[in-house]
Amino acid sequence: KFACSTVVNGLCKIGEVEQAWDFLERSQVLGLDVNAFSYSAIIDGLSKAGKIGEAEKVFKAMSERGCAGDVFCFNAIIDGFCKAAEMQKAMRILHCMEKEGCEPTVYTYTILIDGHFKVRDLEGALKLWDEMIDKGISPNAVSFRTLSTGLCLSGNVSRACRVLDELATMGVVPETAYADMIKVLCKAGRVKQACKLADGIIDRGREVPGKLRCAFINALRKAGKADLAFKMVHSRIGIGYNRS
């Protein structure tokens, strides 16, 4: 029972999803109970391979065989629909899992938010973000990065900054949020804004934390601002857009 999902998992990881499915079917015939672990691995494998139709079939087979899908299975199929840009179907699964009493996680929302950005539905993405927070699910570094990247690279820098501010007032800023925000601001060409943010998050005269400094320097360099990167290398207290 344990070994079965381990094998299925392994096969999926090396891209042998078909074989994994085969193995699962055989295990089932042998009377072994195939659990959600195995199904999620296969659904995920198919989703990642772009075989959303197959994934959907397996997803259905799962419940028909009396195996209750858990949040991993739901997330995997939702991810498949998102990757296929089938957002309405993805959303339907979200509502479906909620109806079945399976609570979405921060993963679920991150997948959906990313999916909405990929089809340029900013409002949809933001709505999900708010819904997540309203549900009391704290955003983590990945989910914030997904949101800030999606917003900034689609020209909604100020909206992204606002979200970060909101998180700050709520006291739930993910660990790498500032570094990520600075990086994506640079990538979006908003270098000055990135500098101000970097300067603003430390007290006047204090050192910029090492991790942030390095991320910043690299981002500047990648943004083609070698001069500013150089300046940052020589200063431990920021670039000085705020203090000048």
Place this chain on the structure above:
RNA sequence: CAGCAAAAAAG
């Protein structure tokens, strides 16, 4: 420590 998301030329 059996299965799911983003970014990444420093995890």
